[in-house]
Amino acid sequence: MKVAFLGLGAMGWPMAKNLKEAGFEVLVWNRTEAKARAHAERFGTRAVALEETSEAEILFTCLPTSSEVAAIAERLAGRLREGTVWVDCTSGDPSQSRAIAEALAEHGVAFLDAPVSGGTQGAEAGTLTIMVGGDPEAFERALPALNAIGERIVHVGPVGAGHAVKAVNNTLLALNLLAAAEGLATLVKEGVRGEVALEVINASSGRSFASADLIPNRVLDRSFPLTFKLGLLAKDVRIGARVAEAAGVPALAFHLAREVYEIARRTLGNDADHVEVVKLIEEWAGTEIR
Amino acid sequence: MKVAFLGLGAMGWPMAKNLKEAGFEVLVWNRTEAKARAHAERFGTRAVALEETSEAEILFTCLPTSSEVAAIAERLAGRLREGTVWVDCTSGDPSQSRAIAEALAEHGVAFLDAPVSGGTQGAEAGTLTIMVGGDPEAFERALPALNAIGERIVHVGPVGAGHAVKAVNNTLLALNLLAAAEGLATLVKEGVRGEVALEVINASSGRSFASADLIPNRVLDRSFPLTFKLGLLAKDVRIGARVAEAAGVPALAFHLAREVYEIARRTLGNDADHVEVVKLIEEWAGTEIR
């Protein structure tokens, strides 16, 4: 079976590799062509021009935002064969996804929004969680390929539902992290060591992925490794807040998160790691969480 | 060794029992005297007048707020023997605790703030997490008794630090729960079933105790069992916000939580369960998380 993979970033690069290793014939394309050629050389995939990706039966996109997906969909739509399944792993916007799906449907192409969770580590190991929105029958057809890159593959609803779940998940991450930062900064200023505070919180009802994983492993040791850009999390929180708004859900916390991550992004730069939002709270508080 | 236990509520009742079963001589006192007598009859403790509790070497309090602790401390202070350790398991206020500790210190009495986490189930089983603030030497003296009621006993800092850690933990719980409620209400309105959304979120970076335990077991099945009153969580969040304020930490999320739980408490009543805050978000959104 022939698949195409468009977008060989930190996530896409190992995902395309895993598809190849699972036995698929893999066409790769990247905006910076050299990267596609390097992938082909290293893993035996085939670097092609954008138009050639339309030959694939399953076409993956893994791009920065839905706008890039829409631009490529516009260029390829007329060339794609009826029955093609387009699997979009971008952390995208549900409303844009619905528009893309509609446009592709006119050409007999099914669109699945299929954002992933698990980081570069999960992408490498093929153990990603994949949340998929779209037609169940198209989902079934894409499943063998999805199985090559993920471990927990969940069909969550109609087109857009995958992106909605991803945006909400990341907004929860953003809020739990913000809350933990405010709380830890407070305790440190009250004379409690961060490690001790977290020992208690992580054995209690206040625990979250942020308090149990991010703060201990990235903040207390002041390492702040770059694994997920602040600018991208801020974008996801913007989408999360917009989805809540579109759904008619008053969401005071979601919108607060939106503004705080916007301030953080503008203060620390889009290329900082997402956990560095903690530094904004620390600067305001005049302390360091240790 | 003689210990006294003041306050036989849902938490204090089994804690006093566990002290007795661990071999301590236990004096019990309760505002409603009949409750103390019932405890004595059932577990072989001894119901006494408030003044008699001053005979104990270690005196526990487990009351609604620090104000009740302060009132009792004022009445007992002159009677307590030098060297007594006062262990306050109330979810109290750090600044009030520091004032109580100062007043008791004049009589040679050491004060430890030692709030607990683990719910009535943990209190029953003697597996509570206990976060203790105060003099390390007094902590050592109280440790045998603390071991009878808890499993994870952590000395977190000076007087007030225990209450500060508890208040921050509960404010994190409050915020993580609020965030999860907004997110789930949004996804349900977008056509994603709650169970499916949580399967993904709890395998991803957005997870928290609220999303992994409270929402699946209490909201999806609409059971909302009463285990921790909304009025008490709202009080803890008020303390959490006040501690952040006193520490000089700008804390947008903490203060938002404070106001939302105040609205919830006033709308749903103090006696609702804390998880029922979800119903406030549902009502605003016009949906039910299922």
Place this chain on the structure above:
Amino acid sequence: MKVAFLGLGAMGWPMAKNLKEAGFEVLVWNRTEAKARAHAERFGTRAVALEETSEAEILFTCLPTSSEVAAIAERLAGRLREGTVWVDCTSGDPSQSRAIAEALAEHGVAFLDAPVSGGTQGAEAGTLTIMVGGDPEAFERALPALNAIGERIVHVGPVGAGHAVKAVNNTLLALNLLAAAEGLATLVKEGVRGEVALEVINASSGRSFASADLIPNRVLDRSFPLTFKLGLLAKDVRIGARVAEAAGVPALAFHLAREVYEIARRTLGNDADHVEVVKLIEEWAGTEIR
């Protein structure tokens, strides 16, 4: 000169009348046709089919939202004569306005967004403030007609700028009113009479249109007359927050207002008056501002 007026609501009805009285030949159209015929009978305007409005040199729209304007623009675009000026008095959305303007420009039609301020009273008296965005030359051509309905007519910037100014103004109104409601509810509960508190505030630095006009004349006497629907103000605040977002301005207060007015709208109904948001604060506080 022939002008058309589309949308004879509470504002449009007297505005169309004033155009007629200023000597213009006025074609009127309304979704409910009977209303247009009544206007024609009463004021000597001419009720026409939608298509006929394309004969006008200047075409006014005054509709609930930009979506209705876009729908009509799509139907009329091909029929409009080159050189027509479209004056949109709707409290609309800048980004939608820019899209409409672009589409109309292809047919040689200039689009001005020209929302108004001053209420039904100002519409009746022809004393509206009009904030206009768009091409300065088109603005000059429309000015004689604008002078017939308004007193203070300000060219504020390019297409969309009029709607942006209107949305920001109304978001300021919403926030100043919310702040005044929280403050007055607090003072009343502290034993200060509303009238006395306002006497001081309105002579001091805390005063606003909300504290100086709305609260004294509509809240203290519990009259809450219906002059501007809560649902419409909530829409304007949504636009205000969206414009801030699009402009890249972190705006914590704007987004808080957005959510509070969304809660108010859902709790009190879209048809309540906008000042009734005060009742939401009163209900939360358990008091009445008197």
Place this chain on the structure above:
Amino acid sequence: MKVAFLGLGAMGWPMAKNLKEAGFEVLVWNRTEAKARAHAERFGTRAVALEETSEAEILFTCLPTSSEVAAIAERLAGRLREGTVWVDCTSGDPSQSRAIAEALAEHGVAFLDAPVSGGTQGAEAGTLTIMVGGDPEAFERALPALNAIGERIVHVGPVGAGHAVKAVNNTLLALNLLAAAEGLATLVKEGVRGEVALEVINASSGRSFASADLIPNRVLDRSFPLTFKLGLLAKDVRIGARVAEAAGVPALAFHLAREVYEIARRTLGNDADHVEVVKLIEEWAGTEIR
């Protein structure tokens, strides 16, 4: 009649002068003694030791916070004559004021909280607005002296009510200013000149003292004169939020203002002017309101 004036800061200095010019015998005291001597030399008042101020029939305080007032009240309480009226013009805290009033009442001294509004200009001209809380009979006795320093003197309620009204007024100022800053930053980034935007807003429903006076006269010309310190406004907003909390009023906007001004104060310094909060919003937005 003998009056004492304690605290010769930017406000107190001209207020004490006006009392003297109205014919009162005026004793002055200041923490920095030289300032009191300079006042005496210049205006014919009498610089005295703190203890001597107890001779006055009416004793004014005008200090940074209620804590300084409480400290002085403790030192003077035993010396004051029965029937003395203590008039506190500090922008203080209602709950602290109630405690001071209670302590002074034991010595037969009446306490009025009497914060002022009108700035240094109003203090100089004797045209201040004075909001007074406390016993009506004591208010009548103090009235002749109050008339010497203010123009609009309003008895607003029991002890603490004056400080509550002042704190609420200043919190409204803080919120209206924050809202105006967010709105203007947005419009400027959308291509509207600040002056043009304000022309419309100040003729419409969004106007406030902040939009009509502060922004045009201090921001547009980038002058930001120092008339009222940011640290002092932040303190007043803290009191405003605390009064709302104590009154049991959920106040989302008040608490948001509290946190934003705390961030501003920590970022820009306590000694910046209060209007410089605008610079924080501008920095976040990457623009300048002109």
